Amino acid sequence: MTEVKDFLDTLTPISDETWAKISVLLKPRLLKKGAFFIEEGQLAKEIGFLYQGIIRGFYRNADGFEYNKHFFTNPSFVGGYASLITNTPNQISQQALSDCQLWVANFEKFSRLYLSCPDLERAARILAERFFVQKEQREIELVVLDADQRYRLFQQQFPQLENQIAQYHIASYLGITPTQLSRIRRKLAQR
């Protein structure tokens, strides 16, 4: 479980007492490629820590249209964050794009520790702040950049991912169709 402790310590130092309380909540879980960690429409109950593998988080509407919001690569927290926080049903799903290994905890128990562990609540604050900063950045990119700039940015931000996942997942992350991504790739290759 050292993966979790190390990650938390990068946010803020976690005391041994706090870590003792956290660690008893963590259970190992394997997720086979294609399996879901969370699905839309359900109330999220668990928070996960991905220490091996790739997970996509995506929005799916009633027509079956899918938009890949994010690719999670280890190390990273995963889970229906908005659902956990607001206690409303998940709008998004998370699915393994490779075989994955996680530590999983009940979020209700986890977040109850905030009351007795200010250092953990601090870590949670810092994590939420970082999530916000990431989302704000993504928002700007979606509006200000066109699709081929977003594609090149994706290549920089996830350099190892392009060969590991399907093109249509990348297209979906960029907010375009596989057709358009193919056009962009052709144009870029012509130089």
Next chain:
Amino acid sequence: MTEVKDFLDTLTPISDETWAKISVLLKPRLLKKGAFFIEEGQLAKEIGFLYQGIIRGFYRNADGFEYNKHFFTNPSFVGGYASLITNTPNQISQQALSDCQLWVANFEKFSRLYLSCPDLERAARILAERFFVQKEQREIELVVLDADQRYRLFQQQFPQLENQIAQYHIASYLGITPTQLSRIRRKLAQR
């Protein structure tokens, strides 16, 4: 200053001791229509609480292109949140769209209170979580909805705002040009 206390209490109850420490940091400020609270390129130093007026937060690139990320209406915290958190220069600016009244505090002093006031750090955590949820929602809307659906959503979410600010500010919030917004408005009016 009760506006600030009341707002914090909606996040989590704030003790009298904590409030005493916060309140000495707060200074009143007037912002005339058109004035900036923060500007891009600078390091943010202050956090503000808007209790009267309208402020736009926007991104501006090197070509002068502007994208209105958000409209702040009272009551609301304002400030270069990402800049404050990450201690990097602001990417965004915030400008008064009407005469505004704020309470302003030095963020460094404010956030140092987290160490001695767990209830304030809790409020900060909850606020960051809410900001994240808002941004995630906005991201989905930008990708999944087309411009006229986003326009109708804007009308619902800011019902009082449409008559108070310029069309081109709304267009910029929607991620389109005033030309396109005008086309959308014409089409909607024809029904």
Next chain:
DNA sequence: CTCATTTCTTTACCTATGTAAATGGATTTA
């Protein structure tokens, strides 16, 4: 009230991207 400025709308044209369908390569399954 009048003139000047700003904002909104309209038009013509152009581009990025979507849709649907066909093709061919790659991978999986029988």
Next chain:
DNA sequence: TAAATCCATTTACATAGGTAAAGAAATGAG
């Protein structure tokens, strides 16, 4: 190996939205 499936690419066409410029309407200053 053969068949079936999945995936990336390509093509033709349709549409949302951008750009530039002009005109109309609203706002503001003197």
